[in-house]
Amino acid sequence: MTGHDHHHDHSELTETQLRVRALETVLTEKGYVDPAALDLLIETYEKKVGPRNGARVVAKAWADPAYRARLVKDATSAIAELGYAGRQGEHIVALENTPNRHNMVVCTLCSCYPWPVLGLPPVWYKSAPYRSRAVSDPRGVLKDFGITLPAGTEIRVWDSTSENRYLVIPMRPAGTEGWIEERLAELVTRDSMIGTGLPKQP
Amino acid sequence: MNGAQDMGGVHGFGPVEPEPNEPVFHAGWEKRAFALTLAMAMPGQWNIDMSRFARENRDPGEYLSMSYYQIWFAALETMLKERDLVSDDETVAGHALREPKPVARILSPGAVAQVLYRGGPTERETNTTPAFKPGDHVRAKNINPRTHTRLPRYVRGHAGTIERVIGFHVFPDSNAQGAGENPQWLYTVCFDGRELWGADGDPTLTVSVDAWEPYLVPA
Amino acid sequence: MNGAADMGGMHGFGPVVPEPNEPVFHAEWEGHSFALNMVTGVAKLWNLDAFRFKRESIPPPEYLSLSYYGLWTRTLELMMLEYGVATPEEVAAGHAIAPFKKAPHAVSAAECANMVRCGSPYNRSAPAPALFKVGDKVRARNMHPQHHTRLPRYARGHAGEVVRIVGCHVFPDSNASNLGEDPHWLYTVRFDGRELWGADSDPTVRVCIEAWEPYLEPL
C-alpha cells in the first residue's frame, strides 16, 4: 500500500475524502508524518488486531482455572502473557458473567474500547442509540441483538469513563467438555466479549 | 462539558443496528483519518484528553450530524490549527505553503509496533492513600463544567458504592486543558439502576462508572 | 422523554444571536406552517401535548438539524400520518387521493379568530386539595419516562421551594398519550442555581419551573 490508495473515480470523492487527502498531503510534505507509518497503523488494526485476540483470552480462561484466576485478578498482566497489550488496553479489567449476572460494556461519552483484545469498535458501539440506551435500558438494547435474558438476571453495565478497558468473559457453553483452547476460541464472538451477545453453541 | 457526546439516558435515537460482517473501516478516507490521528499525536504533542475535548467541543447539532471518523478528523484539523502545524489556507490548497514548524519527533514506521504496544498508561506513582475503600457509599458531585470531564450527567448527584480502587491516574479534567496530569485516585463506582433512572427503573440493573476522587463525596 | 428538546444546561450551542428587525416569519411557508398547526388544533384533531410529544420524539440529529418551523411542518406531517388524516401516499403526492373520508367540519376563519381571542384555558376543577403550600420545601422526582413530560432533566433530583400554587391544570404527561386530562395541582417551584449547577456556579441565579404535583415529593 502507498499513502494514497484511493483507487476510485475522482468524481466519487466525497468532501471529507478530499479534505482528508489534502491534510495528509500537507502533513507529509511538511514531514510531520511518514506515509509508511500510516500504512502500518492501518494494517495493524485492519488485519492483525481483532477479536480473535480476545477470543483466545476467553478460551484460555475457560480451559485453564489458574489462568482464569490471574485474569480476574489482574487482566492487564494475564492478557499480556498472551502477547496482547498497549494502546487502548493499558489497564484492562475482566468481567465474569455468571448464571445470575450479565455484564455489558459501553462508553457513553465517546468510544472507549479494549483495542488490543477486540480491535477497533464496530459502528454500532460508537452510535448514539447504543451510547444513549445501554446505561438506561440494557434489556432493550439486548433485544436489538435478538437476546433475551431471564427477568431475574442482574445486568451490570460498565461505562468506560476512564482509561480502564473492560473485557467480558462470557459463560462457557455446555457441551464443550474436553475441548482444546483453539476449538473453544471459535465459539467466542466479539459481541459476547462486549456483552451484547452470547458465545456460539457447539 | 454537557455536550452531545454525553448521551447516557437520552431518548429518541432509535434501535441499535448491528451491521453483519462489518468492515473495520467503511471507506478509504476513514483509514487515513484514523492513522493520521494516531500518527500526529507524536509531533502534535497533544494528549488523549485534549483529543476527546476537541471531538466533543462542537455544536451538538453538528456533532450528531457527523459520522464517527468525521468527528475524529474535524478534531484533528482543530488541533493542528491550534498548534500552528497546519493553517487553513494549506488545508484548502491541499499542499504545504510554508515552512514546517520544528517538532521534537515524528512517528517512524519502525516505531509503530513499539508505540502501539507501549500505549499510554495513565497510572502514576503516589505516596498518598485513597480516601475511599470498597464498600464505601459515595455520591457523585453535581458539577457542570464547560471544560472536559468524564463524569457523565446521568450519574451526577446520585449515590453509589465504591466497588474497586483502580489506582492513581491522570485526571482528564486537568489534562484536557493542558493544566498538567494532576493524577488522582480512581475508583469504580456502582450505581443501582433505580437510583439513576427512578423508581420505575429496571430493578435488575446496576451501572458502574470509573470516577476520580474529585468527582466524589461521602454519602 | 429525554429527547433533543430537553436542552436546559447543555453546552456547545454557541452564542445567542438576536436578529435586528426580525420579521415574524422568514419565509411565506413559515406562516403557513404556523397557521396549519393552529388550525389543526382548533379542529381538535389532536391535543397540544400530543403534538409536543411527537415533536420531541423526532430523533435528536434530525430535531437539531431542522429550523423552527421546519420542525413544526415535520411534526404536522407525522401527526397527520399517525392520526389517519393523510396516508403516506397523499403526503408524497401533496394531494388527497380518492377515495378519502371528508372531514366532518371545516374550521372557519371566525373559529380561528375566536381561538386567538379566547385561547384554551388549562385550569380544571380540583379533584383533591393541594398537597403543598407556598414555602414548602420539595424535591423534583428523579424520573426518566419514555413518554412526554414537562419536568426538565436539569431539575430532576433537586430540591426547591414552592413559591406559588398555580391551580389545578391538565397533566401533560397523561394528556400527551391520550390518556385523559388527569388534572393535577400545579406549582411554581424555585431552585437555587447552585443546587442545580453545582457549588461553582453563579450564586445570584434562581430558576423557577412549573411542576405538577406528581413531579414533586416533600422534603
Add this chain to the structure above:
Amino acid sequence: MTHDHDHHHDHGSELSEMQLRTRALETILLEKGYIEPAAIDVLIETYEKKIGPRNGAQVVAKAWVDPQFRQWLFEDGTAAIGSLGFGGRSGNHLVALENTPSVHNMVVCTLCSCYPWAVLGLPPLWYKSAPYRSRTVADPRSVLADFGVSLPKDTEIRVWDSTAELRYLVVPLRPAGAEGWSEEKLAELVTRDSMIGTGLPKNPEDLA
C-alpha cells in the same frame, strides 16, 4: 387575501423542501375539508400584523403610572392584562414578574418555545434557538452578555422556565428621566426584550 394558495412565486426550483412539504399538507387538509381557506389567512394576518410587543408595552406602561393597576397586575396578571383587551391564545394564564433594583427576571422555555403570544406576539428566532434554551437556565449572565446587557454582580437573576401553560411577562424597572410622561409615551420605552428579560427599556433621552 381570500385564498390560501397565494404562493406567488415561480413554481420552479426556488421552492425549498419545507415550502413544498408545508404546501402538500395544507393542500390535503383543504381538499379533505378540515379547514376553510380563509382560516389560514386570518391566523397569519393576526400574528404578523395585529398581535405584537406593543400590547405588552401598553401593559408595562400602565403598570408604571397606575399603582392600582400595578398591584392588580402582580396579583392576577391574567385579569389585569385582560382588562386592556389582551388574552386568549398563549395568554390564558399570565403572570407578571416585577423587576426590582435587586432582582432581574428572565423568561425561557427550555423544552420548546412557550411565550406569551397575547402580549408579545410570536417569539423571535433567538428565543426558540438552542443557544438560548440551553444556556439561560444555567448561565443567564452570559446570555445577557450576548445582548450587550451587564447587570451588577449582586443582582439576583431569577429565571422562569415556562414548563406549563403559564406565560410570563417581565415588568422592567421604569427608567429615570421619564417623570410625568404619558402612558403612550412611556410605552415607547418598553422594548420586547425588556419584557422577556434579555434587555432593558430604552433610555428616555433617546426618545426625547
